[in-house]
Amino acid sequence: MSENEISLVALFEKSTDTAKAIDDLHTLGIPDDRMVVMTDVPYPEQALGRTREWSSLPYIVLAGAIVGLLIGLFLSAITPHLYRLDVGGHPPVGFPPAAVITFVFTMMAIIVSTFLGVLWEMDFPSFGPAPYHKAVTDGQLAILIEFSPDLDDKVNQVLKANQADYIGEPEMISL
Amino acid sequence: MSESEVLAYPEDSSAAEFEDRLLLAERTSSEINQAVLQPMFRTSWKFWALVIFLSLLVLWGLFAWGYLIYWGMGTAGINRPVYWGFFIATFVFWVGISHAGTMISAVLRLLKADWRRPITRGAEAMTAFALMMAGLFPFIHLGRVWKFYWMLPYPNNRLMWPNFQSPLMWDMVAIFTYFIGSTLYLYLALIPDLAMARDHTGKWRQKLYRVLSLGWRGTEAEWHKLHRALSIFSVAIIPIFLSVHSIVSWDFAVTIQPRWHSTIFAPYFVVGAIYSGLAALACILVIVRKGMQLQEFLRSEHFDALGKLVLVAGMAWVYFWFAGFIVEWYGNEPVTRELIHEEVAGSLAPLFYLQMSANLIPIVMLIFKKVRTTPWLLLVATLLVNVGMFTERVLIVVGNLQRNFMPFNWGEYSPTWVEVSIVVMTFAGFALLYTIFSRIFPYVPVWEIKEGRLRYTVRRIGRLLVPTAAEIE
């Protein structure tokens, strides 16, 4: 945030108030990317009047799946040829075992890439000091707003008008 | 029930009943937080006594394992032709138990069965710990466990790779995948609750939760991505969960050992796994509810629903069992005939009838709602299922190896103290991990319950009050 920006945190009891406050902040000209809403419950998209965010997770998973598939194919179809040993009259690479191995490795890669992907997407782990308020996990809805100083009064007004329980400077907490 | 009686219900009490059932009762978020966190701090002497007792069992089992490694497999009761004994049977049992977690949290999540919410974490933890215990057995039963790394695919100067035609390789890879999947699944869903716990605890716990919650703040973006990830997980883990027990069954079915060499083994094993897993979950929930005073979250309607699932799985298991049995009986092949005779009227008969009764009686019991909703009756029924399914594993692994094509080489098997100690060790280890887990991590998924509260409301339709869900997910 730039130096002459003000950041505020406002806590609300009710989601309706929060949604209203966000709408009002929008009308004040504060865009979505200057607001962060923190809740203890996953609210449905648009419940608070904000648009959906684009996520690259499916692509990460897809890439993971392809990598897993390739590993699986390598292990099940290539390695038997690196040191050829015959077993039980089977061909060195049989479809059923190769299918099982390829499948399982693909699934493993999907799982791992999903996990890593979501951490990547969320910038986790990020323990560094971040604006936060502990009341969030007690059911309060928090809006974190950044705006230029000239909107200070208006923002406070809007927030108060929407029954904000608390308005104040956000605490920078080492999470 | 006559109409007049329904009308006689006071409206208020009816509404309260629904709210109660759906955990919609007027409670603030922080009250719910405390209700979940408080039991974690309740560590009476009984708790420590339990921990010490379980630890001693685990230590004894580890000693037995050391003894086994030092002196060799001969200290176990296995022999020729019963090359696999209690170890593999217990392995199959634990892998089976692990199936309930996925069933509850992935399948029910996808099906949007909302009653799952309070029990998902317990189920997922059960999966993870059961897999840990299951994962021990492939090591325990190795004759030269110090060479286990030869099963790992890594480039080496011998140019040797593992044999991917071996079902043991599939097994190892599948179980590892399932373990990763279920552990990550458990962990992902735990993050918001860890953040909650971080905000409401101090000292070492806070430090631990801080690290584990990775900096969760509960922003909209985080929730959105978490949801997305959990949906992918739910979808991805279901084929894994089906494949794991199928592969375990193929360990047996790929051989030409009569009664093992069966095409129905894979679905039969999966269904059996779900049956025993759900039963084990019900069992654990009854115990945990009592031990941690979680009556508020784990209610009779959860048990009712879980009981119904157990019932359905049980009936499916009977169907699959019978479908296999009738074909084998009818085929009347000599060794199969011997094996069936052994089970029905021979030396395995006590085990066989124990297995059948312990698996069938609970099905009859669970038909009654009274049983499903009364904790101790449910406990009895589900414990029976687990006894039955354990016996079934023993019968499949041990029983079927006792007879083969060469009557000269038939054999009998009975476990030794080493095997019993190690098997008990895994039960104790599971209980120990579970006990410790329940005191360190929020046992009830707080955010999921809160989410559920968001989605539900009680509506009046005519004279009736009914719960309705908002399609918001």
Add this chain to the structure above:
Amino acid sequence: MKRFWLIGLFILVVVGVIAGVILTRVQVYAAPEQPIAYSHQVHVEAGIQCLFCHPSPLKSPLAGIPSVQKCMGCHNVIDTDNPEIQQVASYYESGEPIPWIRVNLQPDFVYFNHQPHLGAGLNCETCHGDVGQMDVTRQTVKMDMGWCLDCHINQSDEKVGRLADCLACHK
């Protein structure tokens, strides 16, 4: 800073592993201390062929360590003042074998046979290195399975089936 320690620990582990690898190699290649300060170099430079002292690799699995009698065959007259030679003589007189430390060693489950290797036209030097240049004999290659396979797996098609077969060395 905590992170520093973490990185430090990591580096320590990596360095330890690398050092271990190097040290084990050094140890494989290090010449052991022998009971008699025998020098291959001196003998080879004197014009003695390998097969003079180690006569059996052409017909036997082992190359053979020369008997004390064989040593004394020459050293009855040659260099008898040398204290090391006198030590050999004392072994001979007491009828005790000289406890040589084995330099090139295969584990119990590996069955190496010199005869077919020499029969296939390999020289002593191919595997044992230039022993004639060594004062104290040491191993020049780490004789592990990968090393064996380097040759065995790169054979003509009709031979590789047998030579790369596990039963070629493990019985």
Add this chain to the structure above:
Amino acid sequence: MAEIEPRWVLIVDLDRCTGCQACVVACQAENNVPTVGEHETIEGRWLHWIHIERYWEGEYPNIKARFMPVMCQQCTAAPCEPVCPVFATYHTPEGLNAQIYNRCIGTRFCGSACPYKTRTYNWLRPEFPEPLHEQLNPDVTVRSRGLIEKCTFCVQRIRRIEIEAHAQGREPVDGEIQPACVQTCPPDALVFGDLNDPSSRVSQLATSHRSFKLLGELGTDPGVIYLKGGETNV
């Protein structure tokens, strides 16, 4: 080296076998098979690579007993081979079902998969009280506890003769290679040789009308061929 790889087979003539156990002890002596003692035998953990099964037929007084030496059948389509996760058992180009002891990790999967139950396992640490260890054959690995072992058709003897013959610039002649059991069998009930050599004794015996394979209906294509007893060959 032969142009076509040999296919080693063992012929067991049940009409000649007298059940005398000479092969059992010869095998034990040749292959460093430990003796396990009374208790382990009771537990079903005996370790003979070759054992003689005795079958009863009829009832007293019209009773007959038959002997059948059973050892690893060296199947071509061996059920034991594909199940090993580490390739400790596999099929060699010369038709042997190989067991590499130092590679075995002891899953016992092959033992469970073997329909003949001829794979034995070192349940406990083998003991050779001094100086009995002096009897150990230096050509055969002494197995530790925790691994599967079985009849190898005395591969060390096959190799010994092959190397010897090769050094002399010739091929081994039929009958020159003999596993320990074949070498010692007093009534000559066991014959060993190369099935791919049409002139070998085993090739001729294998075509006998008396020949059959143990559990032939399983289709494992064993390398051990039995000749039925109680009939003339003509």
Add this chain to the structure above:
Amino acid sequence: MTKRVSRRDFLKLTAGATVVTGLAPSVRRMVLEPYVQPPEEVLPGEATWYASTCRLCPAGCGIIVRVINGRAKKIEGNPHHPLNQGKLCARGQAGLQILYNPDRLKNAVLQSGGRGSLKFEPLYWSEALDILVDKLETLSNPNRVAFLGGLMPSHLYKLTTRFLSSFGSSSPIIYDLHSALEGRNSTVQLSESLFGSPELPIYDLANAEVIFSFGANFLETWMSPVSQSHAFGTMRQGQLGGRGFLVHFEPRLSATAASADEWIPIKPGAEGYVALAIGRIILEERLGQASSHRPYSILYQNVDVQEMADASQIPVEVLHRFARIFADADQAIAIPGGGLAGQHNGGTSMLAVQALNLLSAQIGRVGGVFLSQPGPTAGFRQNPNPGSFENLSILIERMKSGEIDLLLIYGTNPVFELPTSAGFAEAIASVPYVISFSQFVDETAARADLILPDHTYLESWGYEVPAPGAAKPAVSSQQPVVRPLYDTRSTGDVLLAVAERLGGQVANALPWSDEVDFLQELATELHGSSLGAYDAKTPSSFWALWRQYGGWWTEKEIPREPDISTIVQEPIPVSEPVFDGEENSYPYHLHPYPSITLSDGRGANLPWLQGAPDPMTTVCWGTWVELNPETASSLGVSEDDVVRVISPHGELEAPVVIYPGIRPDVVAIPVGQGHEQFGRFAEQRGSNPIALVASITDPETGSLAWGATRVRIEPTGRKKSLARLESLAGEGRESIG
């Protein structure tokens, strides 16, 4: 300040690093010890094969021993030997474990704590010889020393006999259980009376069309099992256009009976009846080659077929069938076996059986009965033929009455091998001084004052004339294949050393410096023969070839037709078997039989043999009692139930094996186990059925009638699992599936 790190320390350091990183195999430092003076024929790492002779039974098979770096590794049959032709039995294979037995005596010992105390004090050989010489010198009368021998090397028997006769004492008494169970003594006596030669006849099984075996376990322990088994294989599948037919008469289905085409569970003692009846039928019906019958018709004068059929409980029709089978065959042999010799009427039964061969003119024919041709080996004969039990009984009486002051025992273990009722254990206690030459502390050696352990057969010299021999005249030579492991000494050398010290006529009678000297002298006798399979220019090269080939034999087969003596001028007596024990209180016949692996018990300390299963029951490591299923159910016992077997002379306990191949009135127990002393593998294992046997003898031959004891059986209610390979649940079925 910096300590100099030596290279050794450095190695230690790297070893530490290795362990820590676990990246390389742990440090291996192996010491190589070269020969100081290498033996000529030895190539390091390469095996050397030495030819010698097997001594685990009296058959005398040729063996070759694989020796690597001075250690014997494997025993195989000598492929050139005419007797066993490269084959060897289980016992022969296990001989290595005698050499490497952990319970061997490592030097001469004095039982310092008194007899049976098992407290041994090591002695130097010079001290030990001093004692022996002293004991001999102080004897009041040379007849107060007795030498009891069992399985003795031939040259040792010669030396001993020479030694004793020069000393003025009587020849050694030879007796061992193995020979008794084979009926060697009776067979030799029969040959002497029939053929005029005290030898064991050879039956040409390989070429026989029909074989009637009367209690001859010729595929297990009887006589020369390896060569007989080899011949059996040929008889089965090696004959052109035919397959021999084997009928076995024995109360129990032995392994030989199992290989037979027909097994007749004959009443114990009734074998002779059957043979007589068959002979009579052949004569009456003029079956087969009737022309050869005439001289023998007198033999069957007293025989009534119906009577014989009643007495043997075999229907007349069956006897007729057998008579036809026997007579119609071109080559038919009847073998009188050890089972007959062990009956009270053994001598006559054996005569009756052997007479069948006379009747069908099989003597000296291909596929018939031979005597071995000594050829130039005649000088080597004088094998110690086992004496009768009666001779031994006389010795026991003399011992009891204090007529023996010094007892020397070689190669036999009478305390174990004789029935308790023979009283050897009490007799030996009344002998003032007992010296044993045993390599192990067995039951008899435990009762000796001094033990002078001989080398094992793989460490010592000797020779053996195979008996019954092969079709070629042969002598098997024996030589040390390894250097003696311990400070033991050859008994031959001990005798020579003692003779030297005694001086006088004894020293003159035994002038050789050691036994090798004696053997070399003996071997030169064969040097001149042109019949040998090899030629040698000089005696010393003959000696080398003699050792290299493992003996001497002729190129060609030289069979010898026996001369039929005058005995066949009288009718064969019909004698009824007599049994010890009242039939009402002892309803079952005890049938002890030699174990195929442990033989008479001398194999019991070899783990390979203990672990090798009995072919019929697949039991190892123990003793069992075989009962017919009918008998078992009448007694109310099942498999593994421990029963008490009681004879008038003792009792034993052992688990039951339900054995479908045994007469309901017979109880069979294998011999071999039940050692009190004999090393860790044999001790306190199973029980010894010979202990129950009554010491009654066959009046004809003086042999012990070991099969003539009756017993009763009492269940004990206990169970003991037998170590068996077979699964009981399998019920003896073949593969199913």
